[in-house]
Amino acid sequence: MASPVLARTPSSLAIGVQFVLTGIVWGSSFLFIAVALTGMNPAQVAWSRLVFGAVSLGAIVLLRRERLPRSPRVWAHLSVVAMTFCVVPYLLFSWAQQHVSSSLASIFNATTPIMTAILAWAVFRVERLTAGQLAGIVLGIAGVVLIIAPGAAVDLGESLIAQLALLGATASYGFSLTYMRRFLAGTGLSGLALATGYIGVGAAIMLALSPLIFLEPVRWDPWVLGSVVLLGVLGTGLAYAWNQNTLAAWGPTRASTVTYITPVVGVLLGILVLGETLSWNEPAGAVVVLLGILLVQQRIRFRHRRAGDDEAADAGAPAASR
Template sequence: MNTNQYTMGRVEWIMLLALSLLWGFSFINIKNSLDQIPPFTLVFLRLCIAFSALLLWCLISNKQLRLSAREQLLLLGGGLLSCAIPFSFFTWGQQHVSTSIGAIFNGSVPFFTAFLAHFFIGGSERMSWRKALGLGMGMLGIITIMGLDKLNNFDLTSLGQLSMICACFFYGCSGIYYQKFVPDHIDKTVVTTYTLIWAAIAMSLVSINIEGIPSFDYRLDVWLSLFILALFSTALAYIILFRLLKRAGPSNTSLNTFIIPVVGIFVGIALLGESLNSQDIFGVVLIFSGVAIIRNFDSLLKKLFRKKATPTKLKL
């Protein structure tokens, strides 16, 4: 699509905020679900419920679900990189890390994307002094939150934080992978559906072998958190994401990088009584500053608020 057709009007801002809220609230639902569901089983159940909902959406919308063996193989790789592996790292890590800190680390994905894009995408995505500065500030922010003392004395909290950093690395890998290898002609909702299906198949092997067959004997509030996580923070969030990408474009959509950690921190403090110390706050400032530099935030804001022509109507 021509970027001249992208717009960031009232509807697009509402969609962006809705997407950020859905993903920002996922941290508290993961935390609550972990109260009774083991981490790998939680990832498996989340994926199963989400792909079932998206598959139903595809059938209702008459999406073309038939793909070649090569395309399925590519989406298998995507399912591992974008869902199975990072979901597992993040969910396991959140057992030992607060919701607020988890949200902060999630905001570091652009650093890994920028670093990997230099080697695997090239062109305009190559590392510049601006991106290198942003990357350095972001890494310094992560180290600040983890604490130099804990880097020398690893405990479960440190391992949880490291696990979340690994998840962000794989999220960065998945963005590069989809850009380079997954064909553009496949409907994005279909891509997501098969991505979740393959990820669920992979996690069924992991969760059953490590944690056994799920008992399903969970409290009502745990079931509620699980379904909210799967249906809203996964299935619905992806539907909104692809609509927003078509209407507003990838640069405008990337603004969720700034909003999601804010939502996650607010939820952790307001609903769980968590707190951030001065070291955490300084780390947050460094990470946000690094992301702003990498995203070229000043020029992005000018682009957002420049008057644009109304785009043609698009359907997902």
């Protein structure tokens, strides 16, 4: 019987399982990073994540006989995405988690849809936002301020800089998702092939930098090794394949609800496994951010007084970013 990862037409049950597994794996990534940092520096964690991810995705592509890009133009765009969707945010997340908890990192990761909406509207001009979506962006920003402000009032040190770095990482994700929509949507290639392309380029960049990255020795113990292997093979490998299967079966709107699973898993693992604690403002801010995401993705909407206004809004509503 074919593996659900490799099956060309997964059943509805298999899709549901893959969706849940994707949320669990991506939510666990922050725990894996925290453990890996006990024996590696941030660049080494990012290196391992990309190299192991590229190897696992390459194996899936070979088994599925997926067609990889051939156009130099497509590879040029994939190189941009490799930097902005992989190398830069992976480095920022790894560096930031030296100074903030894995729970807080998972909460900040949930701001990615807000960042995507802002960049799709303000920079790339690929979406027009409704009043409700603009309100969602404002609400999401308010949630971020609620998370950051109490700590910033008493500490202007590395913790605040780390939180800003996490926002930089999610802004980089938002840029990449919009860039892919603008320049790679019409290639005719599968999402899995494109993911293999940009993760492969990202891995090649990190491999080229290996002499610099590994100047500092690595403390290889079973926990560190296991964490980076799981982070790469599962979080940057199999989970991408599962997410592409879900995207193809459910469409971008339903598939993007994985955004709601990952911070819950990340926070629970941080508390239960690492003994982390949350300040009152962090879960409160996460709830405000979540409400903003619901507005941005139009899962909740403002009521219109006239039925004709509702129909016009529905007709002009932009597609979900991912």
